Amino acid sequence: MENKKYVYLFSEGNASMKNLLGGKGANLAEMTTLGIPVPQGFTVTTEACNKYYEDGQLIASEIVSEIHSKMADLEKITGKKFGSLENPLLVSVRSGARASMPGMMDTILNLGLNDETVEVMAKLTNNPRFAYDSYRRFIQMFADVVMGVEKRNFENIMDNMKEAKGVKFDTELDANDLKKLVVQFKEFYKEDKGAEFPSDPTSQLIESITAVFRSWDNPRANVYRRLNDIPGSWGTAVSVQEMVFGNKGDTSGTGVAFSRNPSTGEKGIYAEYLMNAQGEDVVAGIRTPQDISQLHKDMPKVYSEFMAIVNTLETHYKDMQDMEFTIEDGKLYFLQTRNGKRTAQAALKIAVELVEDGMLTKEQAMMKVDPKQLDTLLHPNFDIEELKNSKVIAKGLPASPGAACGKVCFTAEDAKARHEAGEKVVLVRLETSPEDIEGMIASEGILTVRGGMTSHAAVVARGMGTCCVAGCGDIKVNEKEKNFKIGEITYNEGDFISMDGSTGNVYAGLIKTVEPEISGYFETFMGWADEIRSLKVRTNADTPKDTAQAVKYGAEGIGLCRTEHMFFDADRIMGIREMIVAKDEAKRRVALEKLLPMQREDFIGIYEELAQRPATIRFLDPPLHEFLPHDDQDIKELAIDMGITFEELKATVESLHEFNPMMGHRGCRLAVSYPEIAEMQTRAVIEAAIDVKTRKGYNIVPEIMIPLIGEVKELKYVKDIVVRIADQIIAEKGSDLKYMVGTMIEIPRAALTADEVAKEAEFFSFGTNDLTQMTFGFSRDDAATFLKDYYEKKVYEFDPFQKLDQVGVGKLIKMAVELGRKTRPNIKLGICGEHGGDPSSVEFCHNVGLDYVSCSPFRVPVARLAAAQAEVNNPRKK
Numbered sequence: 008m009e010n011k012k013y014v015y016l017f018s019e020g021n022a023s024m025k026n027l028l029g030g031k032g033a034n035l036a037e038m039t040t041l042g043i044p045v046p047q048g049f050t051v052t053t054e055a056c057n058k059y060y061e062d063g064q065l066i067a068s069e070i071v072s073e074i075h076s077k078m079a080d081l082e083k084i085t086g087k088k089f090g091s092l093e094n095p096l097l098v099s100v101r102s103g104a105r106a107s108m109p110g111m112m113d114t115i116l117n118l119g120l121n122d123e124t125v126e127v128m129a130k131l132t133n134n135p136r137f138a139y140d141s142y143r144r145f146i147q148m149f150a151d152v153v154m155g156v157e158k159r160n161f162e163n164i165m166d167n168m169k170e171a172k173g174v175k176f177d178t179e180l181d182a183n184d185l186k187k188l189v190v191q192f193k194e195f196y197k198e199d200k201g202a203e204f205p206s207d208p209t210s211q212l213i214e215s216i217t218a219v220f221r222s223w224d225n226p227r228a229n230v231y232r233r234l235n236d237i238p239g240s241w242g243t244a245v246s247v248q249e250m251v252f253g254n255k256g257d258t259s260g261t262g263v264a265f266s267r268n269p270s271t272g273e274k275g276i277y278a279e280y281l282m283n284a285q286g287e288d289v290v291a292g293i294r295t296p297q298d299i300s301q302l303h304k305d306m307p308k309v310y311s312e313f314m315a316i317v318n319t320l321e322t323h324y325k326d327m328q329d330m331e332f333t334i335e336d337g338k339l340y341f342l343q344t345r346n347g348k349r350t351a352q353a354a355l356k357i358a359v360e361l362v363e364d365g366m367l368t369k370e371q372a373m374m375k376v377d378p379k380q381l382d383t384l385l386h387p388n389f390d391i392e393e394l395k396n397s398k399v400i401a402k403g404l405p406a407s408p409g410a411a412c413g414k415v416c417f418t419a420e421d422a423k424a425r426h427e428a429g430e431k432v433v434l435v436r437l438e439t440s441p442e443d444i445e446g447m448i449a450s451e452g453i454l455t456v457r458g459g460m461t462s463h464a465a466v467v468a469r470g471m472g473t474c475c476v477a478g479c480g481d482i483k484v485n486e487k488e489k490n491f492k493i494g495e496i497t498y499n500e501g502d503f504i505s506m507d508g509s510t511g512n513v514y515a516g517l518i519k520t521v522e523p524e525i526s527g528y529f530e531t532f533m534g535w536a537d538e539i540r541s542l543k544v545r546t547n548a549d550t551p552k553d554t555a556q557a558v559k560y561g562a563e564g565i566g567l568c569r570t571e572h573m574f575f576d577a578d579r580i581m582g583i584r585e586m587i588v589a590k591d592e593a594k595r596r597v598a599l600e601k602l603l604p605m606q607r608e609d610f611i612g613i614y615e616e617l618a619q620r621p622a623t624i625r626f627l628d629p630p631l632h633e634f635l636p637h638d639d640q641d642i643k644e645l646a647i648d649m650g651i652t653f654e655e656l657k658a659t660v661e662s663l664h665e666f667n668p669m670m671g672h673r674g675c676r677l678a679v680s681y682p683e684i685a686e687m688q689t690r691a692v693i694e695a696a697i698d699v700k701t702r703k704g705y706n707i708v709p710e711i712m713i714p715l716i717g718e719v720k721e722l723k724y725v726k727d728i729v730v731r732i733a734d735q736i737i738a739e740k741g742s743d744l745k746y747m748v749g750t751m752i753e754i755p756r757a758a759l760t761a762d763e764v765a766k767e768a769e770f771f772s773f774g775t776n777d778l779t780q781m782t783f784g785f786s787r788d789d790a791a792t793f794l795k796d797y798y799e800k801k802v803y804e805f806d807p808f809q810k811l812d813q814v815g816v817g818k819l820i821k822m823a824v825e826l827g828r829k830t831r832p833n834i835k836l837g838i839c840g841e842h843g844g845d846p847s848s849v850e851f852c853h854n855v856g857l858d859y860v861s862c863s864p865f866r867v868p869v870a871r872l873a874a875a876q877a878e879v880n881n882p883r884k885k
């Protein structure tokens with residue numbers, strides 16, 4: 008058997024090998040074949056990473072040999088020798104997963120330096136400052152990433168030196184300073200680790216590759232993956248690339264570029280760079296970079312070559328590119344390219360314009376927008392009137408759009424803690440780093456003092472759709488004392504500020520927000536999504552207002568109206584409580600009489616908003632603990648309303664206590680015990696439908712849905728009540744109204760016996776919240792408290808209440824679809840659990856042949872796009 012290949016030279020790969028070489032490795036290979044100036048190297052595959060974990064976190068000896076052999080090839084290609092004292096080859100070691108995870112894993116630059124090779128580099132380049140600057144960076148990165156000595160320690164040593172010398176910037180340290188710094192760094196390392204800093208380039212290399220593999224599993228990478236649906240099984244590749252140097256002096260530099268504006272999508276190259284710097288300086292945002300137009304003035308030839316390559320790459324990849332480049336002694340190199348992260352606004356504009364320019368088909372364009380990003384478009388903006396009266400206290404770069412207000416926090420931990428306590432927070436930092444990810448997720452907005460539009464904060468916030476203002480030098484942050492100053496005014500932790508990520512403005516206090524307008528590119532793009540998809544998208548809405556909102560966002564009907572939610576309002580909840588605690592049928596009927604007109608009015612409002620769109624009305628399913636009065640005050644009020652004593656009512660409430668209310672007397676079980684509830688609800692639905700049909704002429708066919716059935720006889724029992732009452736009302740009113748009766752599949756037994764259930768049900772709607780709860784056997788209310796241990800211990804990668812468990816719960820759905828269709832070939836099938844708005848779950852629903860998904864109003868556009876993408880990936884339309 009031929010040995011598996013784990014290491015590829017750039018010249019051996021291409022863009023289609025992304026799964027094996029990671030995005031970075033595949034694109035470096037592709038750029039090599041395109042003839043773009045790329046420093047050469049090789050990529051250790053994602054399969055090698057997976058094997059590393061399978062082998063108990065060890066790189067197998069055959070892979071190590073392959074790495075050595077590719078290194079020998081690289082020596083031939085470059086004419087340099089790794090570790091040699093004549094012409095030493097230095098390399099970078101960088102991670103690159105299949106999906107880009109900016110800043111989540113580790114990078115090591117200038118590898119191959121030691122006390123001897125640094126001297127050779129100093130002589131060869133005639134630039135000792137450069138050589139020692141590279142060496143101190145290497146020590147710092149290697150110690151941090153590979154050996155776990157925090158880089159903060161080295162930064163402190165360097166800050167001390169700058170302070171002693173009375174200078175501000177790293178660039179003001181000369182060769183001698185840096186040489187001394189290297190000695191101090193190594194001394195610190197030795198003290199900390201109890202061993203000399205490793206000087207053998209070969210072991211530096213293998214240790215670094217190991218560290219990148221290890222970083223695939225670091226906590227921030229795990230958090231990022233969970234947020235972005237990236238499975239741990241993908242692994243990361245590692246690219247080893249010949250170093251080129253942007254820190255060689257004034258004709259060297261490094262930068263990042265986007266082929267279009269990543270914030271707005273505007274056509275035109277968008278790039279920033281720093282002279283005499285290495286890549287990390289630009290991304291870390293320690294110095295604020297220059298706009299690329301400056302390069303036009305300083306190095307016109309390099310500038311035009313740069314512009315030509317950027318255009319070539321965009322045309323080649325047919326997408327907006329995010330690139331890293333370095334200029335070494337006036338020669339330009341591209342270090343990587345990838346499809347750039349962008350705001351939702353930019354994504355839509357770019358996708359539409361690429362179609363209009365003939366570069367993409369509409370189907371291809373669908374894949375250029377991440378469905379999850381769309382809901383960022385639907386987030387609120389500031390109220391114009393309030394904004395007029397608000398004073399701008401500072402201004403930074405508009406790094407990621409949206410409006411945010413919240414209490415100021417200065418650390419990721421504080422932001423997370425306050426968020427968990429239910430407060431809205433804004434994270435204010437000098438600059439962010441990947442360790443801040445959890446705090447960034449918890450924040451409404453992120454404000455940084457340093458950094459450009461491509462800083463970590465900006466890139467990550469844009470990806471998350473979180474408002475971000477970066478590079479806001481107007482504020483003086485004191486992270487230790489947890490405050491910032493603007494002029495004489497101090498803002499402390501816990502003070503409210505507001506910020507606008509589209510203008511870069513920061514305001515004192517709280518500004519009211521309003522719903523956004525959607526139009527233009529959004530409409531065009533979503534129109535195409537609707538043309539393409541076959542899966543319909545409905546919404547979960549319980550009020551006329553939510554219904555109107557969802558229709559505006561493109562909902563094609565209601566997939567779930569939770570009728571018990573119609574009683575959440577303070578002035579209504581008493582009615583439903585009275586019904587729940589009623590001692591006998593007569594008292595219950597009194598309570599139901601009060602509920603009937605409210606419910607009928609709501610249904611009328613909903614039918615009117617829907618015009619002729621279909622609506623599935625789910626009969627009452629109140630988990631008792633959500634509806635029973637909890638404290639004595641509530642019990643007192645209700646007792647007065649009902650004309651009974653406090654003690655009597657309290658005893659009833661206690662008698663209704665359930666140990667596990669989610670598995671208790673809810674759903675159809677209530678209607679089985681108390682048929683009068685189903686009678687009242689049928690009356691409300693049917694009378695409302697006849698009313699609107701008569702007045703508006705809409706062709707309404709109510710879909711009455713019986714929840715939580717596990718046995719067909721339960722369904723039949725309730726259905727018989729519905730049919731009896733409905734037919735009676737229709738006859739009385741002389742109407743020709745048609746209606747349907749169906750059920751939810753949310754108990755595993757219902758899925759297992761779906762062929763039986765379908766004898767009575769005209770439609771199924773998968774209630775995957777309960778189906779997940781009952782299939783896993785853990786409570787949807789409590790699981791979050793221990794699921795975090797499961798993520799940590801890698802028992803689960805994702806929350807099964809957010810992302811459908813296709814293996815287990817999915818198997819039940821598939822089975823129920825097949826069994827249901829066997830009995831009733833034209834049975835209507837949908838999903839109304841939270842998963843209906845989750846892109847990967849929507850794709851699953853498409854693939855198993857459901858007719859529609861239903862989700863909350865704000866996620867309707869997400870589901871529309873996810874459904875279009877599913878159609879492109881697996882066409883169902885003939």
Ligand code: PEP
Pocket residue numbers: 567569628753773774775776777778839840841
């Ligand atoms: C479900 O269980 O998936 C569902 C939609 O019903 P509810 O969330 O109201 O229990």
Ligand code: MG
Pocket residue numbers: 714753774776777
């Ligand atoms: Mg349910």
